[in-house]
Amino acid sequence: MTPSQVTIIRSRRRKKTIQTKSGNGRLWIYLPAGMNPKEEQKWIERMIKRNERWAQKKTMRQSDGWLIERAQELNKKYFNGTLNFSIRFVTNQNSRYGSCTSLDKSIRVSERVKTMPSWVQDYIIIHELAHLIYPDHSKKFWETVDRYKYAERAKGYLIALGNEQIAEETESPPGENILSEIEGQ
Numbered sequence: 630m631t632p633s634q635v636t637i638i639r640s641r642r643r644k645k646t647i648q649t650k651s652g653n654g655r656l657w658i659y660l661p662a663g664m665n666p667k668e669e670q671k672w673i674e675r676m677i678k679r680n681e682r683w684a685q686k687k688t689m690r691q692s693d694g695w696l697i698e699r700a701q702e703l704n705k706k707y708f709n710g711t712l713n714f715s716i717r718f719v720t721n722q723n724s725r726y727g728s729c730t731s732l733d734k735s736i737r738v739s740e741r742v743k744t745m746p747s748w749v750q751d752y753i754i755i756h757e758l759a760h761l762i763y764p765d766h767s768k769k770f771w772e773t774v775d776r777y778k779y780a781e782r783a784k785g786y787l788i789a790l791g792n793e794q795i796a797e798e799t800e801s802p803p804g805e806n807i808l809s810e811i812e813g814q
Contacts, residue, residue, distance in 0.1 A: 635655075635657075649679070658676050696738060714734040722740075727742070752783030
């Protein structure tokens with residue numbers, strides 16, 4: 630970040646806390662007004678580095694590389710690393726959050742999932758990985774997916790997004806088709 634992209638704001642009301650805000654390629658650093666120049670410079674450098682690391686993590690998280698890495702971690706944890714598959718983000722899924730073709734072992738995840746909490750992202754990935762073993766929504770499929778400790782919470786989150794089909798199908802008796810797919814609006 631160049632100095633012209635960083636704005637330092639000193640506040641007399643601020644006694645100890647240091648805060649940053651960022652947007653549009655700019656960074657605002659809020660400091661206590663009475664801080665000595667040496668300490669101030671140390672904090673400015675520290676906050677710039679922290680913001681750069683956060684931006685780098687955010688960019689990585691939005692890439693196929695992150696998705697592949699995360700899916701492999703979940704494969705190891707929930708499927709003993711036995712699944713072979715390809716996975717990628719796609720822009721053309723407007724009615725689903727994820728889909729799986731078990732014949733060629735390919736998983737596609739809607740780009741809309743990038744903005745969801747990590748525990749919902751994990752649920753969607755696990756759901757699609759389970760389809761590599763169970764191409765349907767059988768009882769065994771749901772037993773596999775529901776091993777994920779946040780499965781119910783993630784289903785609730787997706788329902789709260791306004792996915793009526795999920796809400797209707799989650800009321801089915803166990804073993805019946807709860808979600809025809811992880812569908813969105």
